[in-house]
Amino acid sequence: MRLNEITFTDARPVEGYGPGFFRIGGQVFDGPVITGPSGSTAWAGYDDADALLEYAGHVDVLFIGTGAEIAHMPEALRTRLEDAGLGVDVMASPAACRTYNVLLSEGRRIALALLPV
Known part of the structure; x- marks a missing residue:
C-alpha cells in the first residue's frame, strides 16, 4: 500500500469539537463555523445564507452539521443553495x-x- 502525504493550503481539518466549540487548523471557534478552501470563519447559522452561497462554483459539496443530532435544515435555505449549484x-x-x-x-x-x- 502506498500512502501519500497531503498538504493543506487554506483548507484545514477539523481537529476537535465539544460543547459549543470547534477546533479547526489549531484555531478555536465558539459557536457556528464555516470552513473550506478559503479558510475558516464564524457563521451566523441558518440565517446567514450569503456566507454559504460564497462557495457556489468553488466546491462540489457543502456539508451542513446540524448539531449533536441530525435535523432538517430550513427547506428555503436548502432550495436556495441547490439552485446556486x-x-x-x-x-x-x-x-x-x-x-x-x-x-x-x-x-x-x-x-x-x-x-x-
Missing part, C-alpha cells in the same frame, strides 16, 4: 466533521458549515 449534504455535526476530514484528505472540493454540539 451547491450540492448539500445534511448530517449531525460529529459525522459532518469526520466526513469532511476524509474527503479533504482526498483533495476533494468541499466545504463545511457547523452548528455546535
Whole structure:
C-alpha cells in the first residue's frame, strides 16, 4: 500500500469539537463555523445564507452539521443553495466533521458549515 502525504493550503481539518466549540487548523471557534478552501470563519447559522452561497462554483459539496443530532435544515435555505449549484449534504455535526476530514484528505472540493454540539 502506498500512502501519500497531503498538504493543506487554506483548507484545514477539523481537529476537535465539544460543547459549543470547534477546533479547526489549531484555531478555536465558539459557536457556528464555516470552513473550506478559503479558510475558516464564524457563521451566523441558518440565517446567514450569503456566507454559504460564497462557495457556489468553488466546491462540489457543502456539508451542513446540524448539531449533536441530525435535523432538517430550513427547506428555503436548502432550495436556495441547490439552485446556486451547491450540492448539500445534511448530517449531525460529529459525522459532518469526520466526513469532511476524509474527503479533504482526498483533495476533494468541499466545504463545511457547523452548528455546535
